[in-house]
Amino acid sequence: MIKFITFEGGEGSGKTTIIDNLLKDLSALGFDVVKTREPGGSKIAEEIRHVILNKENTAMDYRAEALLYAASRRQHLQEVIVPSLKANKLVLCDRYLDSSLAYQGYARGLGIDQVYQINQYATEGLLPDLTFYIDVDPQIGLSRIQSAHRTVDRLDLETANFHKLVRNGYLEVAKMFPQRIITIDGKRPILEIYEEIKNIILEKMNAVTKEAK
Secondary structure (H helix, E strand, C coil): CCCEEEEEECCCCCHHHHHHHHHHHHHHCCCCEEEEECCCCCHHHHHHHHHHHCCCCCCCCHHHHHHHHHHHHHHHHHHHHHHHHHCCCEEEEECCHHHHHHHHHHHCCCCHHHHHHHHHHHHCCCCCCEEEEEECCHHHHHHHHHHHCCCCCCCCCCCHHHHHHHHHHHHHHHHHCCCCEEEEECCCCHHHHHHHHHHHHHHHHHHHHHHHC
């Protein structure tokens, strides 16, 4: 049964727009949908988010950053994700563990395996049922942010090379979890991407329902 779906990608990949559209359309189809995000998603987790993304915190140590993400994730799981899954709701989450693997594990150079172990402890091994990685060139993604006049955070201010490393990290993580992660071409118009993702979700939902019968 597919109940926990996550969405990954670099800055400006369109995740938020896609999740908003899914919330509307899947709810209209009768699904009980919970939309959430990381870092954040609950009161305490959002407070940790503010510390992580605050532009003034330029002196943040990379390991401290990874641990803060894991702490926020733990609180978010306990307050939002796990209770929603137990209530048989469909959870759509903007970022999850794979973000830490790509950003801190790969781009920061801490090691994907090491960051994965930190998050295994934080999540008690809870992985999504399905993950969409929206792959887009960092230059395109960052230009989308600028044109949308989105509030810029600490990670947006990283170098172009850092964002390239994040993309490479995501591609490595996608290879590690081929049964769970579906890579989507993010260069196309957002509505085209959305329709592809929505159709994949509905197809998998229908397949699971038929197997249950």
